[in-house]
Amino acid sequence: MSYALEAKKRKFTRVLESLSKPLATSDGGAKPIKDPLMAARERLADATTSPSIKRVRVGEGIVDNLTTKTTVSRILRTTSSSTNLRPNFVPWDRERFLERLETFRPVTRWTSQPAPINEVEWAKRGWTCTDYMRVACVGGCGASIVVKLPEEVDDFEDLDSEKVQERKEVRQKVVEEYRKLLSDGHKETCLWRNKSCDATIHRLPITNTDTAINALRERYLKISKMRDQLPSNETIELPEQLSLEEIISQLPPNFPESEKGESSQETNTSGKEIDYRSFTFAFFGWDVVKDGSSGLLECRACFRRLGLWLYKPKEEGKEPVYDKLPVHTEHMDYCPWINGTAQSGTGTTTDKPENLLGGWQILAQGIRTKHRRRTKAATTSSESLAVDSDNLSLDSTATDEATQRAKDREWWSKLRRVREALHVKGPRKSVSGEK
Incomplete structure (x- = not known):
């Protein structure tokens, strides 16, 4: 056996002996022998609860760097707080x-x-506004930029x-320099320097019509509770191409009470009138x-x-x-509720803005589509019931005819049996050759 292995075995034996060896008391006696595992736990507990103990002697060796109570509590606080921290680069x-x-x-x-340097672009690159016209990195790189542009030329007519x-x-030129700072303003080691949010990050989650209608229902219920504070119908302005009355007429039958999905909306109808302004x-x-x-x-979406x-x-x-109050133009210009480019997430200049739909237009399309499907399903169901009724009548007629034919066959069969029973056989004719 090698010398290194022998040395390790001796150290291990001494450690076990020291844990199980009786400890001398002040009066010269000896403490009772305890379980080695219990003794080790008690010594570790003493080391963490006594601020003055910084090292514990185990046999002939010394275990250094046992932390004090203050150090342990600091480590625990740091660990517990770090687990609650969310990552900054997402x-x-x-x-x-x-x-x-x-x-x-x-x-x-x-x-x-x-x-090019509005608040959306700064937020996409990991910046937050911390003071007047000052942005700072959320990634922890410590970068900070003051945004200040020359005055508008309209002030110098x-x-x-x-x-x-x-x-x-x-x-x-100043705008272009700030546009470069969106990424270059971060430090070299910052992850936000080389990666920004995707162009679709601002898109509204309304592609799923059921989800969009449920969100519309939640907003409506909350706003309807403050309807006495809403402006009058005459004050509210809408886009010219929109008929809100038509949209309301195409809502699910029991809007806004149901929150269980389209299946329950089709079976239950409350008939409650929709508040026009809240909607x-x-x-x-x-x-x-x-x-x-x-x-x-x-x-x-635009705050x-x-x-x-x-x-x-x-x-x-x-007065x-x-x-x-034009409810659609009061949004910020970059808001996806009215900005088709922000809602589509294309981020390209080749797409014509008039061909891209904003959030309210997509929501209107979804409501119309659901209404058409609901109407078609109801029509198909009615037609199916009518066809089933006709088939039932035809089946009933066919059954009656088959029953009558069976009765006729049975009657003729009885008649043949009676005729055969009453038939009298004539004299047997002689056959040639018989005598």
């Missing part, structure tokens, strides 16, 4: 993207910027055309604010807020601040 997570986008909502922090054009070019706001993506503030609606009191007459009889 470019595929739409919820986290919307969280970053929402930080740009307060007007005290951010003002509108050109499309008294200047000649050359200076105006020069200022436009300068502003465009209008819900249909165009508006919802009550998360904090429950009174008189406010918000969009959960634009509507102060409903601005569109209602004041108590003193004064409202705004006499019209």
Whole structure:
């Protein structure tokens, strides 16, 4: 046996002996022998509960770096908190993207910027708004950028055309530099530097019509609870090509009570009248604010807020601040509820914007499609019942005829038997050759 192996065996034997060896007391006696495993547990417990103990002697060896109670508690706190932390680099997570986008909502922090460097582009690249016109990386690289553009050329109408054009070019160059900083502003080791969110990250989850109608139902129910704060029908403006009355007439029969899917919607009909104003706001993506503030609606895709009191007459009889509320154009320009490019997620300039549908248009198409299918299914069911009824009548007639024929055959059979019984045989004719 090798010397190294012999040495390890001796050390192991000494450790076992030290754990089971009686410990001397202050009066010269000896403590009773304990179970080795129990002794080891007690010594480890003493090491973690006594701040003054930093090392424990085991036999002839020394086990160093046993942590004190303070160190252990710090490690436990760090471990427990780190398990609750979410990863910062998740470019595929739409919820986290919307969280970053929402930080740009307060007007005290951010003002509108050109499309190449608007808040959506910063949020796609892992930036959040932390202070007035200041963005910071959520990935922990520590990068921070102050966004400041030259003033708009519209403020210099008294200047000649050359200076105006020069200022436009300068502003465009600054915008281009900030566009580069969307990625280059991160540090070299930051993952957001080389990867951003996909173009479809802002798309509304309304491709599944059942899911879209259920979400519409939830928004409607919440908004209808504050209908007394909504503007009048005359104040609300809709797109010219939309007939909201037609959309309401094509809703599932018991909208909005049912929450169990299309099957229950077809079997139960409540006949409850839909509140036009509440449905209008819900249909165009508006919802009550998360904090429950009174008189406010918000969009959960662009985080634009509507102060409903601005569109209602004041108590003193004064006119409202705004006499019209176009519910579709109050969204931010990049909102997928009205922006077909954002909803399609193509992100290309070859597609014509007029050919791409916004969120409310896709929702309207889905409601119409479900209505057509529901109507067709009902028509098909009625036709099937009619055909089954006709078949039943034909089957009944055919059965009656077959029964009559069977009775006729039985009657003729009886008649033949009677005739045979009554038939009298004549004299037997002689055959030639007989004598």
